[in-house]
Amino acid sequence: MSAEDICLDQLSLADLEKLQQKVLARKAELELSSGTTNKISPSASEQIQKVVVIGGEGQLGQFFCRLFNESGCDVTSLEKQDWADAEQILKSANLVLVAVPIHVTESIINRLTMLSADCVLADITSIKTIPVETMLKVHPGPVVGLHPMFGPGVESISGQTVVVCQARMAAHSSWLIELLNSYGAKLVKVTAAEHDQTMAFVQVLRHFSTVVYGCHLAEESVDIEQVLSMSSPIYRLELAMVGRLFAQSSDLYTEIIFANPQNVGMMKRYIERYTRLLSLVETNDKKRFKREFATTRHWFGKYAEQFLDESSKLLSQARLTRSSEDNKSDQVKESNND
Amino acid sequence: MSAEDICLDQLSLADLEKLQQKVLARKAELELSSGTTNKISPSASEQIQKVVVIGGEGQLGQFFCRLFNESGCDVTSLEKQDWADAEQILKSANLVLVAVPIHVTESIINRLTMLSADCVLADITSIKTIPVETMLKVHPGPVVGLHPMFGPGVESISGQTVVVCQARMAAHSSWLIELLNSYGAKLVKVTAAEHDQTMAFVQVLRHFSTVVYGCHLAEESVDIEQVLSMSSPIYRLELAMVGRLFAQSSDLYTEIIFANPQNVGMMKRYIERYTRLLSLVETNDKKRFKREFATTRHWFGKYAEQFLDESSKLLSQARLTRSSEDNKSDQVKESNND
Structure with a gap:
């Protein structure tokens, strides 16, 4: 049997949702077993x-x-x-x-x-x-x-x-x-030096910026429910990435951020760039702002399109998952009204 | 027929991947038609x-x-x-x-x-x-x-x-x-005022921070390939969210960021918070850093756990999608070696 032999025309949305979960579970199972078949070196x-x-x-x-x-x-x-x-x-x-x-x-x-x-x-x-x-x-x-x-x-x-x-x-x-x-x-x-240099961005700067962003939202007294109700899937996901950090222990994040004092210089350069670009907004200098954008776009090269494609696929999955969850909660609301 | 009737045991990983795509396509089709059946109000x-x-x-x-x-x-x-x-x-x-x-x-x-x-x-x-x-x-x-x-x-x-x-x-x-x-x-x-206040975070601050982050990576001459090879799924996704912005036209993002000069004040307060927290890193004040973390965690409330759960599901989907794509490119590499 192959994927082509399976006909989906008769399935309801709810059944398709179930099937999707089954497929994901079965894929995970197969990947797991293929990874461990030859486990003793x-x-x-x-x-x-x-x-x-x-x-x-x-x-x-x-x-x-x-x-x-x-x-x-x-x-x-x-x-x-x-x-x-x-x-x-x-x-x-x-x-x-x-x-x-x-x-x-x-x-x-x-x-x-x-x-x-x-x-x-x-x-x-x-x-x-x-x-x-x-x-x-x-x-x-x-x-x-x-x-x-x-x-x-x-x-x-x-x-x-x-x-x-x-x-x-x-x-x-x-x-x-x-x-x-x-x-x-x-x-x-x-090498250890290459590792630490890369991690300065992959872990330290991202974790730190995320902590700051969370603190900023809290101190600006943002209304999360209102923000969520007005969010596109992409922003909902970005906000979820911030919230997930705060659901975890602060110890590990603190230790990673504080472990290498050398990163402080790099993070200060981030503020300098933020300030430089914000002054373009303040002086309404759209032309220079777009020039900075174009330079960075050039630096991303082929990865810009690749990332757009990759994240779009994931976002459409997120939207489908959310909308079926929203439908479920709508149903709950309706049955509560009875 | 229901989802339970479909047996997946005989399918290979590649076939499961195909089936997953079919399910997603069929779901989108059904959702589209259910959205338009009653289309004339x-x-x-x-x-x-x-x-x-x-x-x-x-x-x-x-x-x-x-x-x-x-x-x-x-x-x-x-x-x-x-x-x-x-x-x-x-x-x-x-x-x-x-x-x-x-x-x-x-x-x-x-x-x-x-x-x-x-x-x-x-x-x-x-x-x-x-x-x-x-x-x-x-x-x-x-x-x-x-x-x-x-x-x-x-x-x-x-x-x-x-x-x-x-x-x-x-x-x-x-x-x-x-x-x-x-x-x-x-x-x-x-109201229009409520809308603009929320969008200051949902659109303006996020888009602006993302532009700055991209410029920062470019000016620090980060090696994208090395970063990707050493990234966990979560960081890969975060980097993809940055790159996807630069794949799109700078006009819209520039106009949104520049449209409301009132947001400059809010974005300056972000820098102040960034600087305050970075000074805790510089002076090795882990205790106060963890206190800031705890305060923000408290502000997120129930959403912290909910976001962790929601993003984890999505990340595991991202990992499965990526790993089947990696397998495909590994196969290509092998056949090129022949």
């Missing part, structure tokens, strides 16, 4: 690896403990209360993965002076220069910095991006990289 | 209305000409070259809809001194206070300001929001409102 399965995850009871720590467990490793979690036995727990490990909150990463790494010479030392912190430098200083053996670009809520690592910063004796950690690869993770190999 | 069909759309050959003008045509009105478009005959074209109209670019709206309205006393004068400009005030001044009859919250690219007005600012003799424009309603538009009735 050849080299990892040859001999059982002993893995210690420091902070393995944290949310992302648990995720990696499960992953290593499933692939046949012998996994131990090392928590705050276990440091008395740390020497014994750590010394025979093939991999020590540091999965602790970002603000204690450096001090935890500094305690790892007892690893065996060929033990791989790795971390999963959102910044890379400082943790990688600290690992290289403390441990004379193989070192690799990782940054999983996803939260603990994802169902599988398949299709998710993991940034890999190889720092010393890469051959020793090749089994770990192969293992992530065999699970379907997308691996991006860069 | 009772009062509009009783007698043929004579409608003049000024700027009816513009993109959104064409959209409204089609809509009025389909509902049985007698529609004339009045363009630049037709002003010599304007007196005759306009004097017997029941509705004159101003659909010209925002920066000429006011001057065009000022020419409409010859309408008959019961002719409805309406506009579709993105700002409302100035056009509505000008219409009230020029025309002694019924006046209503409209703001369609969608672009000319949408397939149907069904499910789209239209802001309605009633200004004088609302009973005379009730047939127009009923007509929009019968097409499935979501009508939001507010």
Whole structure:
């Protein structure tokens, strides 16, 4: 059977909605299984690896403990209360993965002076220069910095991006990289400096601007319900992106924003540009404003059209999802009126 | 047949992808037809209305000409070259809809001194206070300001929001409102002042911040490809939202941003808040930063969780769509290697 054989003409809107959910669920199922069929990498399965995850009871720590467990490793979690036995727990490990909150990463790494010479030392912190430098200083053996670009809520690592910063004796950690690869993770190999430079935009500036935007709305006493009732799908989505940040813990966002003081300069340049462009609005200089627009459009190049296309598809999905939800709530309202 | 009867177990990922597209297309088809089945409103069909759309050959003008045509009105478009005959074209109209670019709206309205006393004068400009005030001044009859919250690219007005600012003799424009309603538009009735206050955030601040963010990326010489390769789905989407603006004409965005000089003050307060929060980062004052976060979280209230939920659903759809596109391009790469 193929997609062409299925005829949809008889289905109602509600049934089409159900079918869409079924298709999405089935796709996720297939993608999940195709990502895990070959999950034990050849080299990892040859001999059982002993893995210690420091902070393995944290949310992302648990995720990696499960992953290593499933692939046949012998996994131990090392928590705050276990440091008395740390020497014994750590010394025979093939991999020590540091999965602790970002603000204690450096001090935890500094305690790892007892690893065996060929033990791989790795971390999963959102910044890379400082943790990688600290690992290289403390441990004379193989070192690799990782940054999983996803939260603990994802169902599988398949299709998710993991940034890999190889720092010393890469051959020793090749089994770990192969293992992530065999699970379907997308691996991006860069230096720690390149990582931090990119993250200044991907994480720090975006998170920070979003926090400011939320504070601004609150302090301007904006009426959310009114705004939503008058929003196009695109603005509704943008507002949802702001609100979703505030539904989560402030700790992680604060730590990411504060982790690298070097970013303050870049964020000050953002204000300068904002001020420069706003003065064009204030002096009604449309001509220069459009020139700035054109320069940036040129910089985006082929990506401008590609992004327009990509976001339009998603927005039309958002509109369809919303409108079927609105219909549902309309029905509820009507039945309440009975 | 219902959605439950369709079994998906035999379908490949590629077939599921095709089916998903078919379902979306069929849903859009059904929604379109359900929006137009009852398209002629009772009062509009009783007698043929004579409608003049000024700027009816513009993109959104064409959209409204089609809509009025389909509902049985007698529609004339009045363009630049037709002003010599304007007196005759306009004097017997029941509705004159101003659909010209925002920066000429006011001057065009000022020419409409010859309408008959019961002719409805309406506009579709993105700002409302100035056009509505000008219409009230020029025309002694019924006046209503409209703001369609969608672009000319949408397939149907069904499910789209239209802001309605009633200004004088609302009973005379009730047939127009009923007509929009019968097409499935979501009508939001507010005053012109309320509209402009909300749009300061929904349109002006968001568009302006997006322009600045794009300029900032360009001037910081960010490597888009590297950023994309290291982006989580959420950041990819946010970047796409920036790029999509630059794929479009700068005229409309410039006019919207420049239309209401009152917004400059509000945008300056945004800079003040940005600077205040950035100084907390510079002085490493995490405690006060988290307090600001908590205050804003409290302001979002129930919407924080709702937005998290809503955007998460959309992001997981975005991830699935992307990953099937990535698979396609991987296949292309492989076949090129042969």
